[in-house]
Amino acid sequence: MNKLSTDALPDTIVAALRSCVDSEFPRTVDELKSLVAIPGIAWDAFDPAELDRSAEAVADLVRSTGIEDVRILRVENGGVQGGPAVVARRPAAAGKPTVLLYAHHDVQPPGAAELWETEPFAAQERNGRLYGRGAADDKAGVLAHVAAIRAITEVLGEDFGVGITLFIEGEEEAGSPTFRRFLEEHRELLRSDVIVVADSSNWKVGVPALTTSLRGLVDGTIEVRVLEHAVHSGMFGGPVLDAPTLLARLIATLHDDDGSVAIEGLVASDSAGVEYPEADYRADASVLDGVRLAGTGSLASRLWTKPALSIIGIDAPGVAVSSNTLLPSARAKFSLRLAPGQDPEEAMAAVERHVIKHAPFGATVNFTPGESGNPFATDTDRPAAQIALWALGAAWGTDAVETGIGGSIPFIADLTEIYPEAQILVTGVEDPDSRAHSANESLHLGEFRRAVLAEALMLARLNVGAPRNV
Template identity: 60%
Template structure:
């Protein structure tokens, strides 16, 4: 039962009445191709930030700014929007996070409708960023609007809005931004709206994330290229030797075979194989890798992929033995592990499996800590209650196989804050791919759940 101080019925009615405005705002956001990658026009990103700021002002935030920070090399960061509704004396503050920048659209010809031409079809809104993460921006704005409308002067909770502008390009200035603006972002509870639901009609609170380490492995076997006919046979090329080394990273089942990596326990929630194959577009003849439940393989076990390879291109390759080759690896690490331990494990594995006589150089790249929510957190209980009320279905405590580096950064800067990871994406949202979309009814439920959560926190 909800405490009487949470006006569930009034908030539900307010969200329903706000639905058309929510859809119109999402369409306006999707129409702006704000991409933070250096190859794209930064004017669009600035326009995107300006639109978010205008929407925050029209939603009732009294203090709205467009801010940025500088990267370590002095390069200016992308524009972020920070808005605040100040707390009454003695009341807590909640930070609402999302990002307004999006992934590049890829080939527009592969989209059913234009990537930046928002279109409603079949109860969904289609367009780049409709799900990831302009749905998160709209969730925060609409939830705040409805909360203000219903509670009026009874809203004592402080609410800070942080809409980042460079998440999809790696958040190069995030650490500097959090340090520079810590005073206005410091909060007791943080809601990160950059995840999704379990499936249509079933909500989810993301309670764990895998971390990430990546890097390159370069193998050198010869001082220079050799004629493949004259020397081939006794001498193996660097590409072949590198392939032999990379093959040792997985066992016969496809599970990661690097000793020293943390592997967590299985989960009590699983996805049936047919559903997973459909969501991941895995053909029937392709065997799934690893052992255990599918969710444990996605959430609590490491995953290693080779995501790039430097070797002569097929079209221009001469008939020679290649002297050196390089691969880029991406390793997702389980909750309980650390980037430092994972990178050490990779280096040990490479040393013990390097082909005799070859020289191998391992260079580390990005790193992100895994995350596991505190199950005893009062905010977790409040969020689960709000989802149950909004969807009328029991929420799932779900893990996510990917990483959100922001979460580890927030934990570092605000160690006492309770972090909640939510979102409106569903398994068919196709974030980062062609024909990205968000299910509008799931978005409406997400907004109601956040409004209920904020009302519950206000009641505390």
């Protein structure tokens, strides 16, 4: 595959797109505020009518770009009714590629109201940021697509021949339970040469990023059993250790003395190409003074290209209801993030081998596998990635950083499997202080404007002599 030169976009086009994005930006922000006001949450405990209202609002926004083929679709998977997705299509001209633009319109629940400094569903501007649930994750992604399409259409008119497919999901924050089924049912409708997933973050305010790797994920439960039933801790304690104590000893074997994951057979590398200063990490992660950081190698590699294991839940009586008994069993749920290149099935098997091998004091250990998702890595030598890096740099006025993300986006593995020839680009509008999923979620409006421009520039560059298979 030949690389495309990234200097083929005339300066006049770049300037015209910049001017259009800037002049339309107040409208874009107002539309984002209106979208944030709709509490579309794809969880069973919340009103599904609001999610439908959110989808209708997104469909109206998409129609405002001039795209006429706009649909609201949902599928059922295993008896689960999926959230409403907005799908829109603008066919490609002969010889031009098709780009799928992904975002999601559903949001996380607001959480405790007392933790918010503003009303979560009444977007408010303050000090250059827009506060509100979904302002960053991911309704800004929706508006970035809409505004970029408007700008490119205004500037290039009929000369713009790139095909556009919009896929705005309505259940991402609920774990995308019908996503795979949706792809299977609408495989041809969504088929594209390039897929842009606008659901990630930039490196920091003023420095854009293309997310080039994501860790995969496996989780499951580990149960330790030592007795057939609970017994009096005074009458029988001493010769046998209770299940929570033994579970703690087993959990302790999952990491070595420096805090690295100690499970044999997991993929790890120290290949991250970006420096993440320790002071920045401590501030971003709210690490308490005096806490020693775990692992070896660069901080970026510990976050992006090495495994990370956490215990995210323990089943044992709470302190308020505890009694003087030796507990017969205890259970913990683990979450293991996987480095790019790791097969999730092999990782799950490695965890099981480890906990069985390290069963403390001969206790019975039961392992129950849970969910899994593949890691992701993009080939930045391919033309679409080169164009994206150029567009980000042009929009921000500084070179884009190629970053990993310590988290996982499992549905990207589905996209990779269903569309193996497409190049997937993960972009975003967030920054380290966006606080997605948390109280006081916010969007840096300056970064948002640059994200819109970057996407418009990328689409314009793809329109200039790009081969169909980019």
